[in-house]
Amino acid sequence: MAAAAAAALLDELMGRNRNVLPNEKPKELNWEDPEFCKLYLVKFCPHDLFVNTRADLGVCARVHDDEARELFEKAPYSYRKQQYEDEFIRFCQSMLSEVERKIVKGKQRLALIGKTEAPTLSPAQTQKNEEQIALLTEKINKLVEEAEQSGIQGNVEQAQGLMRLCDQLKEERETLRKSNDNSHYNQTAELAAAQEKQMEVCDVCGAFLIVGDAQQRIDDHLMGKQHVGYARLKSALQEITAKREKARDEKEQRREEERKRARGDDDRRKRDDRDRRDRDRGDRDRDRERHRDRDHDKDREREKDKRRRRDDDKRHDSMVVGADQETSMIVTRTTTKSIVIKTEVITTIVQALTIKIANDTDPEVEVASNYS
Template identity: 45%
Template sequence: MTTDASALLDELMGRTRNLLPSEKHLANERRWSDSDVCKYFLCGFCPHELFTNTKADLGSCSKVHDEELKRNYEESDSKWKRGYEEDFLRYLESIVGDMDKKIDRGRGRLKQNEEYVKEETKRMPPEKTERVKKLSEAISQQVQKMEDLGNDGLVEEAQEVMQKVEQLKRERDTILMANKSALAIMLDDNVEKRMEVCDVCGSFLVVNDLQVRVDAHVSGKQHRGFAMLRDKIREVKAEKEKIRDERRRDWQQQRNTRESDYNGRQHGDRHRDRRDERRDERRHRHRSRSRSGERRRKRHSRSRSRSREGDRRRHSNSRSDKKRHSQDERH
């Protein structure tokens, strides 16, 4: 109780309500990332504050709840980057998941009770069963009539109808007491009221109950708390999916940019490769022509050498022939 009162005063007057003016600057040094700051509160609200003094009470939260720190976190660039929202969503889902299990158990219990009453009813004689059925129908009609009179403000008429309902119930209970167990009678009374389980907070409700009671239930702390949890889960999931889509688009855009740059580099590389190939081809053709010209020059040079050598031989042979011819003439 003291903790709740202190939290309420902190919310109304601030955490620095007990500090001197010269000491308040020390409190401002607290950051939303500190370990003693409630991260659930930064993400929206703390579930521990929703069910105080109810059957679903989660106990008090020992961490700091500060609106200024919450605003600072929402305005920062770290939102959805620290994992606070994921932890918050998991905690809400665990609370709601436990409640959904309780709702399933409640519905199963109602179904089991109905089946038990039916089995007990089958053991009664047919005429007793028919009489109980008629009395139950009459009770339902009178209860509806009593509710209508009460809504119209006719209190005395409603009380008279209520007396008739009590009389019909006593008659029905007398028949049931003689043929069924006490547990079956109690369960049959619940079945007659047509109980159902609230699919939000798990409370047992009477079908077609007075609107005043329905409104009181819907405005109750437990129902409003679980309704807020379920709405917040849908909201966080939608925001999470939106952020995931944005990140996926950014990633795809970055990937397309990288691929475009890569393809541009590849195109440039291919262009340079073709240019280098053409340059190598030109060099190869130039070298081939150079080698061919050199070979032709060498062949031509060898041919001229052979031609000069032949001329010298022929000249030498001619001189030898002339010399021999002159000698023969002298003899």
């Protein structure tokens, strides 16, 4: 311990690389090196809080380096840093549990001092207390074994809980023993002096205080290392706990926001799918409507073609009939003209014959002459 303190002092005065030769490369600083005090890196080292007090923890065996702590604070939060914080929390809880037991015992002693006389116990009650003490001792031993097993298995929190329960049973057993032994008549000199004045126990450090004492003495107590040290332990523990709860709440809030976003994305995808299906259905309906319109147009075109063909046929038939009628008229006119010509020829011939007969001339010559 003395060598470690001397080494720490030399490191503080001459630097960490005091033993490095000129031709050697200094070791790069890393806050994870085991030489550094984990508690000091997290907040502070409790060994520095109670120097020269009744709660003095001695000199810390690790190095307290401000540069390493600065690197620790700048490093991103990780599982390794969480382990350091867990160790700091366990150490603080251990010391606070110890001072809490001290406070409870101090209040119990003051309560015993306040009684005018010791309670008178019957032999039966004394025997009953002895049996209860034996049962408590058996329970305490079992709890200690369970705590050791939990510690070996790595269940630190469970082991601490068992030890706290064990401490409560020990206090109960101690109370029964004092009741049987009338121990409230054998107080320490400090508590005996408290009989002359009304005393109280400090709820922070467990020290005995005189009620209504001078303000200067009260201020001296409040500014003392022991009171300030335990108050700082409680404050640091509450700060780390609050920070973790805040981080946990923020993480849960981020998860809730992510879940809401996921639900919103799902709803949006469902709406998009529904809209896409509606659009597809509308497109199919429009396609079917266009197909029906095209079919109707085709039917109308076919109907128009039919009507047009019928009209063409009618016009053709009319033209044919007209042509036939015209042809008939032409034929009739031609026939009539031929008949007229023939009639005229015949008339001419008859006239010529008549004249010939009358003139006794050659009829064929005259007829030919007249005809030409």
